[in-house]
Structures are given as structure tokens and as C-alpha cells.
Amino acid sequence: MVEKDANFAQPAVPKFDGHYDHWALLMENLLRSKEYWSLVEDGIPTLPANPTPEQTKVHDDRKVKDLKAKSYLFQSIERSILETILCKNTAKDIWDSMKLKFQGSTKVKRAQLQTLRHEFEILGMKEGESVNNYFSRTLSIVNKMQIQGESVQENLIVEKILRSMTEKFNYVVCSIEESNDVSTLTVD
Structure with missing residues (x-):
């Protein structure tokens, strides 16, 4: 059996x-x-x-x-x-x-979270970078923030990705923003 x-x-x-x-x-x-x-x-x-x-x-x-x-x-x-x-x-x-x-102390965790928040704020797509790689870099930072206890709303991630893509994607971003309610979009 x-x-x-x-x-x-x-x-x-x-x-x-x-x-x-x-x-x-x-x-x-x-x-x-x-x-x-x-x-x-x-x-x-x-x-x-x-x-x-x-x-x-x-x-x-x-x-x-x-x-x-x-x-x-x-x-x-x-x-x-x-x-x-x-x-x-x-x-x-x-x-x-x-x-x-x-595990680290509360002060260390707070400092790590501050660093991750800063990374998220200044994050931008690099010239020649693929969309998949940029998404992966973005989601890696968001996941690290969440591990540290930060709650990041999905619509904020979507908005960050859309506004920080290179200029060659401007037409795609405009098309997405015009045809969809960005506040309800998911990263997927």
C-alpha cells in the first residue's frame, strides 16, 4: 500500500x-x-x-x-x-x-526600516533594465519593509512603479493610468 x-x-x-x-x-x-x-x-x-x-x-x-x-x-x-x-x-x-x-534591538530595526523607506523613495528604473528586474528590485525592498513590520499598501507600490519607470515607458504608463483606476490595480 x-x-x-x-x-x-x-x-x-x-x-x-x-x-x-x-x-x-x-x-x-x-x-x-x-x-x-x-x-x-x-x-x-x-x-x-x-x-x-x-x-x-x-x-x-x-x-x-x-x-x-x-x-x-x-x-x-x-x-x-x-x-x-x-x-x-x-x-x-x-x-x-x-x-x-x-534578531536585533528595536533601535536597529527602526534604523533598518528608515533605510528601506529611503531606498523605496529614491528607487527608480535604470536605463536598459528589464521591467521584470525592476519589479523584482521594488518588491524585494517592499518585502524587507514588511518583514520589519511596515505595512505597504499595494496601490502605493503600483503608483511608485508607474511614476519611476524610464521615459521609454511613458506611453505605457499613460495608457495604464487612463484606462484603469490606479488605486485598485495590483502589482500583478
């Missing part, structure tokens, strides 16, 4: 590349899909002084799940970074250490 999910490709373990927020989002999703996320959030509860056999079994099961969650974390983090994490006893310990080291 073939297993129902046999054709489902296993997701790749996301590698930490220095961009904590992106890695954390992907890693959290992976750990949730494997039903290990509660271990990262809550850790392994300690056993009471005289545990019942049921409590011992639940505790042992959670320890095994924690080992599996740690295995995913170990796969995703380079050895050089893992060596800087002092406490690797549980998945929660590893996660908390990564968050503390790489």
Missing part, C-alpha cells in the same frame, strides 16, 4: 544566511509542520517529584520530539554559529540564543 503523502516532497531545511527574520519565518513554518513548534515556544516541562508512569511517558515523548526539533535546527545553522551558542540542551535554548544574537 502506498502512503498517501508519498509523492509530497519533503521541504528543505532553511539555512541561516544572516537574515534572522527570514530564517525564523521559514524555520518556524517547518517546525510547525512537523508539530515541534510547541517545544521551541514552551520547552520541555520538568517532571514532578514522583511522576506517574503517564507523566514519565509524556515527558520522554517530548524529549524525543525535542531531539528531532534540535536536529532540524542543527541542520539549518552553520557550525561556526552553533559553536557560539553556549547552551544547546533543548530546541528552545537554541532558538532563544539565535533570537537574542541575531
Whole structure:
């Protein structure tokens, strides 16, 4: 008998590349899909002084799940970074250490957001750049802003793209603006 999910490709373990927020989002999703996320959030509860056999079994099961969650974390983090994490006893310990080291303070996040806002404001299409590349550059900045907590309305993105394209696209921009309500257009 073939297993129902046999054709489902296993997701790749996301590698930490220095961009904590992106890695954390992907890693959290992976750990949730494997039903290990509660271990990262809550850790392994300690056993009471005289545990019942049921409590011992639940505790042992959670320890095994924690080992599996740690295995995913170990796969995703380079050895050089893992060596800087002092406490690797549980998945929660590893996660908390990564968050503390790489998430950044509120001031840093605010500064990064200010830089991204500025990049968005001065962004313009380069001569000879393809429309797809320009869209990709624009959406990359917008995605980074959203990761930092900024809400960017789609109509603002559309308006930015239309007003910052090179002159050779003026006729296309005029045509789009005359035939459509720009406030309801999507980037797609």
C-alpha cells in the first residue's frame, strides 16, 4: 500500500544566511509542520517529584520530539554559529540564543526600516533594465519593509512603479493610468 503523502516532497531545511527574520519565518513554518513548534515556544516541562508512569511517558515523548526539533535546527545553522551558542540542551535554548544574537534591538530595526523607506523613495528604473528586474528590485525592498513590520499598501507600490519607470515607458504608463483606476490595480 502506498502512503498517501508519498509523492509530497519533503521541504528543505532553511539555512541561516544572516537574515534572522527570514530564517525564523521559514524555520518556524517547518517546525510547525512537523508539530515541534510547541517545544521551541514552551520547552520541555520538568517532571514532578514522583511522576506517574503517564507523566514519565509524556515527558520522554517530548524529549524525543525535542531531539528531532534540535536536529532540524542543527541542520539549518552553520557550525561556526552553533559553536557560539553556549547552551544547546533543548530546541528552545537554541532558538532563544539565535533570537537574542541575531534578531536585533528595536533601535536597529527602526534604523533598518528608515533605510528601506529611503531606498523605496529614491528607487527608480535604470536605463536598459528589464521591467521584470525592476519589479523584482521594488518588491524585494517592499518585502524587507514588511518583514520589519511596515505595512505597504499595494496601490502605493503600483503608483511608485508607474511614476519611476524610464521615459521609454511613458506611453505605457499613460495608457495604464487612463484606462484603469490606479488605486485598485495590483502589482500583478
